[in-house]
Amino acid sequence: MECPSCHNQTDDDIPFCIVCGNEFPSEARTLKGITIHQHYLLGDLLGQGGMGEVYEGIDTRDNKRVAVKLVLAAIADDETTKKRFNIEAQALTSVCHPNLVSVLDAGTDEITERPFLIMDFVEGCGLDELIADKPLTTSNALRIIVDIASAVSTLHACGWLHRDIKPSNVIVQETGEAVLLDAGIARSLTSNLNITMMGNVVGTPQAMAPEQILGKALDARTDVYQLGMLLLAMLLGQSAFSAGSTQSWFHMHLSGGLKVTAGQDQRGKLSAVAGKAIATKPDERYQTVDAMLEALHEVIN
Protein backbone atom coordinates (compact mmCIF):
# COMPACT_ATOMS: atom_id res chain seq x y z
CA MET A 1 0.00 0.00 0.00
CA GLU A 2 0.95 3.65 -0.33
CA CYS A 3 2.15 5.29 2.88
CA PRO A 4 -0.28 8.08 3.82
CA SER A 5 2.63 10.14 5.19
CA CYS A 6 5.47 9.86 2.64
CA HIS A 7 3.56 8.24 -0.29
CA ASN A 8 6.16 5.52 -0.86
CA GLN A 9 4.94 2.00 -1.66
CA THR A 10 5.28 -0.93 0.74
CA ASP A 11 4.07 -4.51 0.21
CA ASP A 12 0.51 -4.97 1.47
CA ASP A 13 1.49 -7.56 4.06
CA ILE A 14 4.02 -5.30 5.82
CA PRO A 15 2.31 -3.34 8.61
CA PHE A 16 4.59 -0.29 8.46
CA CYS A 17 6.19 1.95 5.81
CA ILE A 18 9.62 0.64 4.87
CA VAL A 19 10.78 4.19 4.03
CA CYS A 20 9.59 6.38 6.90
CA GLY A 21 8.63 3.73 9.45
CA ASN A 22 5.07 5.03 9.80
CA GLU A 23 2.83 2.28 11.18
CA PHE A 24 -0.27 1.64 9.05
CA PRO A 25 -3.52 1.53 11.00
CA SER A 26 -4.97 -1.97 10.72
CA GLU A 27 -8.28 -0.61 9.43
CA ALA A 28 -6.50 1.25 6.62
CA ARG A 29 -4.62 -1.82 5.45
CA THR A 30 -7.62 -3.92 4.71
CA LEU A 31 -10.24 -1.75 3.08
CA LYS A 32 -9.00 -1.18 -0.48
CA GLY A 33 -11.21 -3.18 -2.85
CA ILE A 34 -14.24 -3.41 -0.58
CA THR A 35 -17.58 -1.80 -1.42
CA ILE A 36 -19.15 0.56 1.09
CA HIS A 37 -22.94 0.81 1.36
CA GLN A 38 -23.36 -1.35 -1.78
CA HIS A 39 -22.27 1.38 -4.18
CA TYR A 40 -18.88 2.83 -3.32
CA LEU A 41 -15.86 0.78 -4.31
CA LEU A 42 -12.76 1.81 -2.33
CA GLY A 43 -9.50 2.46 -4.17
CA ASP A 44 -6.27 3.95 -2.87
CA LEU A 45 -5.99 5.52 0.53
CA LEU A 46 -5.62 9.29 0.05
CA GLY A 47 -4.75 10.10 3.61
CA GLN A 48 -5.76 9.83 7.21
CA GLY A 49 -6.54 12.34 9.88
CA GLY A 50 -7.79 12.41 13.44
CA MET A 51 -11.26 11.15 12.59
CA GLY A 52 -10.61 8.45 10.04
CA GLU A 53 -9.31 7.81 6.58
CA VAL A 54 -10.14 9.11 3.14
CA TYR A 55 -10.10 6.78 0.13
CA GLU A 56 -10.38 7.46 -3.52
CA GLY A 57 -13.50 5.62 -4.69
CA ILE A 58 -15.91 4.92 -7.52
CA ASP A 59 -19.67 5.11 -7.37
CA THR A 60 -20.33 1.85 -9.20
CA ARG A 61 -23.76 3.04 -10.41
CA ASP A 62 -22.34 5.67 -12.76
CA ASN A 63 -18.56 5.22 -12.49
CA LYS A 64 -18.25 8.67 -10.93
CA ARG A 65 -14.98 9.29 -9.09
CA VAL A 66 -15.63 10.12 -5.45
CA ALA A 67 -13.76 10.54 -2.18
CA VAL A 68 -14.93 8.33 0.70
CA LYS A 69 -14.33 9.42 4.28
CA LEU A 70 -14.59 6.53 6.70
CA VAL A 71 -14.88 7.61 10.29
CA LEU A 72 -12.88 5.59 12.80
CA ALA A 73 -15.06 3.04 14.56
CA ALA A 74 -13.69 4.22 17.91
CA ILE A 75 -14.93 7.79 17.35
CA ALA A 76 -18.48 6.82 16.50
CA ASP A 77 -18.88 3.77 18.70
CA ASP A 78 -22.38 4.51 19.92
CA GLU A 79 -25.71 4.71 18.14
CA THR A 80 -26.40 8.33 19.15
CA THR A 81 -23.18 9.59 17.59
CA LYS A 82 -23.82 7.57 14.43
CA LYS A 83 -27.36 8.89 14.17
CA ARG A 84 -26.26 12.48 14.69
CA PHE A 85 -23.50 12.08 12.11
CA ASN A 86 -26.00 10.66 9.59
CA ILE A 87 -28.52 13.44 10.12
CA GLU A 88 -25.97 16.24 10.00
CA ALA A 89 -24.04 14.83 7.06
CA GLN A 90 -27.26 14.32 5.12
CA ALA A 91 -28.18 17.95 5.85
CA LEU A 92 -24.83 19.03 4.40
CA THR A 93 -25.72 17.46 1.05
CA SER A 94 -27.96 20.49 0.43
CA VAL A 95 -25.25 23.13 1.01
CA CYS A 96 -23.79 24.21 -2.32
CA HIS A 97 -20.88 26.52 -3.05
CA PRO A 98 -18.15 26.26 -5.70
CA ASN A 99 -15.44 26.50 -3.03
CA LEU A 100 -16.99 23.92 -0.73
CA VAL A 101 -16.68 20.22 -1.50
CA SER A 102 -20.06 18.71 -2.34
CA VAL A 103 -21.24 16.03 0.05
CA LEU A 104 -23.09 13.45 -2.05
CA ASP A 105 -24.16 10.82 0.45
CA ALA A 106 -23.64 9.77 4.05
CA GLY A 107 -24.62 6.96 6.36
CA THR A 108 -23.25 4.01 8.28
CA ASP A 109 -21.83 1.10 6.32
CA GLU A 110 -23.66 -2.11 7.12
CA ILE A 111 -20.56 -4.33 7.03
CA THR A 112 -17.80 -2.29 8.66
CA GLU A 113 -20.35 -0.44 10.84
CA ARG A 114 -18.35 2.71 10.23
CA PRO A 115 -20.01 6.03 9.39
CA PHE A 116 -19.05 7.21 5.92
CA LEU A 117 -19.26 10.35 3.88
CA ILE A 118 -19.17 10.44 0.09
CA MET A 119 -17.77 13.61 -1.46
CA ASP A 120 -16.93 14.87 -4.89
CA PHE A 121 -13.34 13.96 -5.62
CA VAL A 122 -11.33 17.18 -5.70
CA GLU A 123 -8.29 17.07 -7.94
CA GLY A 124 -5.43 19.22 -6.71
CA CYS A 125 -2.87 19.66 -3.98
CA GLY A 126 -3.48 19.94 -0.25
CA LEU A 127 -2.74 23.45 1.00
CA ASP A 128 -0.66 21.89 3.79
CA GLU A 129 1.67 20.49 1.12
CA LEU A 130 1.73 23.74 -0.85
CA ILE A 131 2.95 25.72 2.14
CA ALA A 132 5.17 23.01 3.62
CA ASP A 133 8.44 24.51 2.39
CA LYS A 134 7.71 28.16 1.83
CA PRO A 135 5.10 30.87 2.27
CA LEU A 136 2.74 31.68 -0.60
CA THR A 137 2.91 34.80 -2.68
CA THR A 138 0.59 37.58 -1.55
CA SER A 139 -1.70 37.19 -4.57
CA ASN A 140 -2.04 33.41 -4.13
CA ALA A 141 -2.72 33.77 -0.40
CA LEU A 142 -5.33 36.44 -1.13
CA ARG A 143 -7.07 34.35 -3.75
CA ILE A 144 -7.22 31.28 -1.52
CA ILE A 145 -8.42 33.08 1.60
CA VAL A 146 -11.17 34.86 -0.38
CA ASP A 147 -12.29 31.50 -1.87
CA ILE A 148 -12.34 29.79 1.51
CA ALA A 149 -13.96 32.69 3.37
CA SER A 150 -16.69 32.81 0.69
CA ALA A 151 -17.36 29.10 1.26
CA VAL A 152 -17.53 29.64 5.02
CA SER A 153 -19.86 32.60 4.54
CA THR A 154 -22.30 30.33 2.68
CA LEU A 155 -22.00 27.68 5.40
CA HIS A 156 -22.88 30.29 8.00
CA ALA A 157 -25.83 31.52 5.95
CA CYS A 158 -27.10 27.91 5.99
CA GLY A 159 -26.74 27.75 9.78
CA TRP A 160 -23.50 25.77 10.00
CA LEU A 161 -20.14 26.42 11.57
CA HIS A 162 -17.12 24.71 10.08
CA ARG A 163 -14.95 24.46 13.26
CA ASP A 164 -12.00 22.75 11.59
CA ILE A 165 -10.59 25.18 9.02
CA LYS A 166 -6.91 24.35 8.50
CA PRO A 167 -4.47 23.81 5.61
CA SER A 168 -5.08 20.05 5.32
CA ASN A 169 -8.78 20.73 4.85
CA VAL A 170 -8.16 22.91 1.78
CA ILE A 171 -7.35 21.58 -1.68
CA VAL A 172 -5.97 23.98 -4.30
CA GLN A 173 -6.91 23.00 -7.84
CA GLU A 174 -4.77 23.46 -10.92
CA THR A 175 -6.83 26.54 -11.84
CA GLY A 176 -5.76 28.13 -8.55
CA GLU A 177 -9.25 27.81 -7.11
CA ALA A 178 -9.42 26.52 -3.52
CA VAL A 179 -11.96 24.05 -2.14
CA LEU A 180 -12.78 23.59 1.54
CA LEU A 181 -13.31 20.09 2.99
CA ASP A 182 -14.84 18.59 6.13
CA ALA A 183 -17.50 21.19 6.90
CA GLY A 184 -19.59 20.36 9.92
CA ILE A 185 -17.95 17.01 10.54
CA ALA A 186 -16.25 18.17 13.71
CA ARG A 187 -19.56 19.11 15.30
CA SER A 188 -21.43 15.89 14.71
CA LEU A 189 -18.59 13.74 15.93
CA THR A 190 -17.29 15.69 18.87
CA SER A 191 -20.22 17.34 20.55
CA ASN A 192 -20.41 14.61 23.19
CA LEU A 193 -16.68 14.62 23.82
CA ASN A 194 -15.23 16.71 26.56
CA ILE A 195 -12.72 19.19 25.20
CA THR A 196 -10.53 20.43 27.99
CA MET A 197 -6.92 21.43 28.28
CA MET A 198 -6.17 18.41 30.42
CA GLY A 199 -8.40 15.83 28.84
CA ASN A 200 -9.35 14.81 25.34
CA VAL A 201 -8.23 17.25 22.73
CA VAL A 202 -10.38 17.19 19.64
CA GLY A 203 -8.98 19.38 16.93
CA THR A 204 -5.66 20.58 15.64
CA PRO A 205 -3.81 22.58 18.30
CA GLN A 206 -2.33 25.02 15.76
CA ALA A 207 -5.78 25.91 14.44
CA MET A 208 -7.93 26.01 17.56
CA ALA A 209 -9.61 29.21 18.72
CA PRO A 210 -9.34 30.09 22.42
CA GLU A 211 -13.02 29.31 23.01
CA GLN A 212 -12.54 25.83 21.49
CA ILE A 213 -9.62 25.14 23.81
CA LEU A 214 -11.67 26.26 26.80
CA GLY A 215 -14.76 24.27 25.79
CA LYS A 216 -16.86 27.46 25.61
CA ALA A 217 -19.72 28.22 23.21
CA LEU A 218 -18.64 28.63 19.60
CA ASP A 219 -20.05 31.00 17.02
CA ALA A 220 -19.22 32.51 13.62
CA ARG A 221 -16.24 34.30 15.18
CA THR A 222 -14.63 30.92 15.92
CA ASP A 223 -14.48 30.28 12.17
CA VAL A 224 -13.18 33.86 11.70
CA TYR A 225 -10.32 32.97 14.07
CA GLN A 226 -9.54 29.81 12.13
CA LEU A 227 -9.63 31.72 8.83
CA GLY A 228 -7.11 34.15 10.37
CA MET A 229 -4.84 31.24 11.33
CA LEU A 230 -5.19 29.78 7.83
CA LEU A 231 -4.19 33.12 6.30
CA LEU A 232 -1.23 33.38 8.65
CA ALA A 233 -0.09 29.86 7.75
CA MET A 234 -0.09 30.89 4.07
CA LEU A 235 1.85 34.09 4.79
CA LEU A 236 4.43 32.49 7.07
CA GLY A 237 4.67 28.95 5.67
CA GLN A 238 3.73 25.77 7.50
CA SER A 239 7.14 25.42 9.13
CA ALA A 240 6.30 28.40 11.36
CA PHE A 241 3.51 26.24 12.76
CA SER A 242 5.08 22.82 12.98
CA ALA A 243 7.05 23.18 16.20
CA GLY A 244 5.66 23.21 19.70
CA SER A 245 3.66 20.94 21.96
CA THR A 246 -0.12 20.99 22.19
CA GLN A 247 0.15 22.80 25.53
CA SER A 248 2.44 25.49 24.10
CA TRP A 249 0.01 26.06 21.21
CA PHE A 250 -2.87 26.35 23.63
CA HIS A 251 -0.88 28.87 25.63
CA MET A 252 -0.15 30.81 22.44
CA HIS A 253 -3.83 30.98 21.43
CA LEU A 254 -5.02 31.87 24.92
CA SER A 255 -2.41 34.56 25.52
CA GLY A 256 -2.51 36.16 22.06
CA GLY A 257 1.14 35.24 21.69
CA LEU A 258 1.23 35.09 17.89
CA LYS A 259 3.05 38.13 16.60
CA VAL A 260 1.73 39.46 13.31
CA THR A 261 3.77 42.01 11.39
CA ALA A 262 1.40 44.43 9.72
CA GLY A 263 2.57 46.98 7.17
CA GLN A 264 1.50 49.45 4.48
CA ASP A 265 2.17 47.27 1.44
CA GLN A 266 -0.36 44.66 0.29
CA ARG A 267 1.29 41.82 2.23
CA GLY A 268 1.44 43.96 5.37
CA LYS A 269 -2.24 44.85 5.02
CA LEU A 270 -3.11 41.20 4.54
CA SER A 271 -1.18 40.35 7.71
CA ALA A 272 -3.17 43.01 9.51
CA VAL A 273 -6.41 41.28 8.47
CA ALA A 274 -5.05 37.99 9.86
CA GLY A 275 -4.01 39.78 13.04
CA LYS A 276 -7.50 41.16 13.64
CA ALA A 277 -9.14 37.79 12.85
CA ILE A 278 -7.05 36.02 15.50
CA ALA A 279 -7.72 38.41 18.36
CA THR A 280 -8.00 36.36 21.55
CA LYS A 281 -11.31 37.98 22.50
CA PRO A 282 -14.07 37.21 19.98
CA ASP A 283 -15.40 40.79 20.41
CA GLU A 284 -12.17 42.17 18.97
CA ARG A 285 -12.26 40.04 15.80
CA TYR A 286 -14.29 40.62 12.65
CA GLN A 287 -17.77 39.87 13.91
CA THR A 288 -18.78 38.01 10.76
CA VAL A 289 -16.98 36.27 7.92
CA ASP A 290 -18.59 38.77 5.56
CA ALA A 291 -16.90 41.62 7.47
CA MET A 292 -13.58 39.81 7.07
CA LEU A 293 -14.29 39.34 3.36
CA GLU A 294 -14.95 43.08 3.05
CA ALA A 295 -11.55 43.79 4.63
CA LEU A 296 -9.93 41.32 2.22
CA HIS A 297 -11.54 43.06 -0.76
CA GLU A 298 -10.16 46.38 0.52
CA VAL A 299 -6.68 44.82 0.46
CA ILE A 300 -7.25 43.72 -3.13
CA ASN A 301 -8.35 47.19 -4.29
Ligand SMILES: Nc1ncnc2c1ncn2[C@@H]1O[C@H](COP(=O)(O)OP(=O)(O)OP(=O)(O)O)[C@@H](O)[C@H]1O
Ligand atom coordinates in the same frame (compact mmCIF):
# COMPACT_ATOMS: atom_id res chain seq x y z
N1 LIG B 1 -13.04 15.23 -1.37
C1 LIG B 1 -11.74 14.97 -1.45
N2 LIG B 1 -11.12 14.90 -2.66
C2 LIG B 1 -9.80 14.62 -2.75
N3 LIG B 1 -9.00 14.41 -1.69
C3 LIG B 1 -9.54 14.46 -0.47
C4 LIG B 1 -10.93 14.75 -0.27
N4 LIG B 1 -11.19 14.73 1.06
C5 LIG B 1 -10.02 14.48 1.67
N5 LIG B 1 -9.03 14.31 0.76
C6 LIG B 1 -7.62 14.01 1.05
O1 LIG B 1 -7.52 13.09 2.10
C7 LIG B 1 -6.58 13.54 3.07
C8 LIG B 1 -7.02 13.04 4.43
O2 LIG B 1 -8.12 13.75 4.87
P1 LIG B 1 -8.55 13.78 6.39
O3 LIG B 1 -9.69 14.73 6.52
O4 LIG B 1 -8.77 12.38 6.86
O5 LIG B 1 -7.24 14.32 7.11
P2 LIG B 1 -6.92 15.69 7.81
O6 LIG B 1 -7.66 16.80 7.13
O7 LIG B 1 -5.44 15.81 7.88
O8 LIG B 1 -7.42 15.50 9.28
P3 LIG B 1 -8.87 15.77 9.96
O9 LIG B 1 -9.40 14.43 10.33
O10 LIG B 1 -8.53 16.58 11.15
O11 LIG B 1 -9.73 16.49 8.96
C9 LIG B 1 -6.57 15.06 2.94
O12 LIG B 1 -5.31 15.59 3.24
C10 LIG B 1 -6.92 15.30 1.48
O13 LIG B 1 -5.74 15.47 0.73
Ligand SMILES: [Mg+2]
Ligand atom coordinates in the same frame (compact mmCIF):
# COMPACT_ATOMS: atom_id res chain seq x y z
MG1 LIG C 1 -9.72 16.73 6.78
